[in-house]
Amino acid sequence: EIVLTQSPATLSLSPGERATLSCRASQSVSSYLAWYQQKPGQAPRLLIYDASNRATGIPARFSGSGSGTDYTLTISSLEPEDFAVYYCQQRSNWPLTFGPGTKVDIK
């Protein structure tokens, strides 16, 4: 099973700041890495698929990068609605796995 590790666990930032979230895999996931946003009481929402492709309707301030075992989600300038928990997930191997999440909260 591929284990995903996310860092930091919590990121405290102010609106307008840049957020950089990391996801590291225990082995290469060959860019089959997605990022999801989840707000309290809501279902997750797909942000990025295959490491760097924005999903439909996702604002350009969200971007993904990385390859092999190391991936990054960047939010260029935080909007009030971006404070949430972010999960990475790999679809390179079965079973699919999620990272433990990074909470982005207001400083």
Add this chain to the structure above:
Amino acid sequence: QVQLVESGGGVVQPGRSLRLSCAASGFTFSSYGMHWVRQAPGKGLEWVAFISSDGNNKYYADSVKGRFTISRDNSKKTLYVQMNSLRAEDTAVYYCARDIGMDIWGQGTTVTVSS
């Protein structure tokens, strides 16, 4: 619009069974693989199972293998998961999600396993 709606959750005793459903609308259900993903209270996301568009390929998390069965009825545009031998640790919100990329999610249905 594209929508997934889960149902069938509830409170069930340990060792009992429950079947969840996920009704799809707004897209060609038979063209997409489908997942079940769950989230225990206050915890992260856990992938549970996947079924291919034609139902011929199924994959399970080790935590549910042998107890849960994923299935689909393309004529009814509905995804199912039959959950047997339920345990307290199966308590979670269960979501269905579309396609290998999980691009569309339902709102979830809550399963509580408790005596």
